[in-house]
Amino acid sequence: MDSEGLFSKLLCLEEPWKIKEIRFDHNEKRVDITIDFPRGSKFPCPVCHESAGVHDTTERTWRHLNIFQYPTYVHARELRILCSEHGKKTVDMPWASRGSGFSLHFEAMIVEMCREMPPLAVSRMIGISDDSVWRILRHYVEEARKEQDISDISVPGVDEFSVEKHHVYATLFYDIRNSRIIHIEEGKESEVFLRFLQKNPFIDPKGIEHVSMDMDPSFISGAEKYIPDSQIVFDHFHVIKMMNDALDKIRRKEARENVILKGTRYTLFMNPDKLSEKQKEKLKDIRKLDLQVTHAYHFKESLQRLWSLRNEMVVDYLAKWISWARRSRMPEIIRLAKSMWRHMEGILEAIRSGISSGIVEGLKKQDPYRIQAVLWLQCPRI
Ligand SMILES: [Zn+2]
Structure with missing residues (x-):
C-alpha cells in the first residue's frame, strides 16, 4: 500500500474522496494532507440521500492528530450539493463534525485526555487554546445529553x-x-x-x-x-448520613482526649458486617468504653432497626426513638432528633414508598470523569 492509500484508510476516506497530496515540511515541523474529489463527483443529499452534483466549494483546514511529533493538518474543499428536491445543502465531511476545525480523531483524543486532566492542561499539552478544548467538550456533552431522555424523572x-x-x-x-x-x-x-x-x-x-x-x-x-x-x-441513606454526621462530631470532640478514637470515623460509619477484622476489634473496644460516642453509636444501631420493621410498627418505633434521643443529653443527637420530629412525615413516606437513594454514593464513585466533565461545563469556575 502506498502512503496515500494508507492515509485514506487511516482517515476512513471513501469514494469519491482521495488523498491528493501529503507534504512534510521539516522547517515548519508540520504535515499537511490535502484531500480532494475528482471533477464531476456526486455526493448524497444529507436529507434524502439521493445522489447530487456539487454546487460550490470552500477551502478549509482541520487540525488532525499529530503524526509522530508533527502537528498535522487536513485540507479539503467543503462543498454544497444541489439536490433537485432540497436545493443547496452542505455535505458533512467524513473526517470532521460540522463547523469544527478539528478532525473527529483529534476531538476523540481531546475528550479522552479530558478524562484524565483539566481542559487547561490538555490545551497546553496539545498547543491549542483552552476555548477550543471547551468547545469540543461542550459539543460532546450536549450530544450525550440529547440522547438522554430525562423527561420522565418522577423521583x-x-x-x-x-x-x-x-x-x-x-x-x-x-x-x-x-x-x-x-x-x-x-x-x-x-x-x-x-x-x-x-x-x-x-x-x-x-x-x-x-x-x-x-x-x-x-x-x-x-x-x-x-x-x-x-x-x-x-430516606434511609440520608437519615443515616445525618446520624453519622452527629456521631462524628461527638467522636472528634472526644478523640482529643481518647487516642483510641483517632482514625475510627469509618469504623463507626460502616455497617459492622462490612468491617475488616481489625476494625471489628476496634469497634468492640470502643463499645466497652463509657464515652458519649459509645452511647451515640447505640442510638445509631437502634435507629438502623427502623428500616427492617414491619410497616405497622414503624410509626411507633420512630416516635419512641425520637423521644428517647431528645433525652440523650448529647446536643448533636438532640438536634438530629428535633429535626427528625419536624420531618417525620417525610421519613415515613420514604419508607412507605420504598425510596432509597443509596445509589448516589455509587454514582459519585463510578462516574467521576463524567461528573468532572459536567462540572466543568456547567460550573466553569470549577
Ligand atoms: Zn435531497
Missing part, C-alpha cells in the same frame, strides 16, 4: 457535592429509579432548584412525585417553592 434525589480541592459546593440532581446523574448545579442554596428546572425544560415539575434529600433547610425550601406538587422524602 429525583438531591445531594450536596463538594469539590474540596476548589472549595466549591455544588448540588447533584440524580434519577433514583434509573440510577443516573441528571444535572449538577453550582451552589447549594434553594435557587439551585430554579436553575435546575430552567436548564432542563423537558422536566415537568408536576410530574415529580417525590424528591429525596437530607434535611438541609435550603434544599427543603427550594423543593417546596419550585416543585410544590412533589412530596419531600428523607
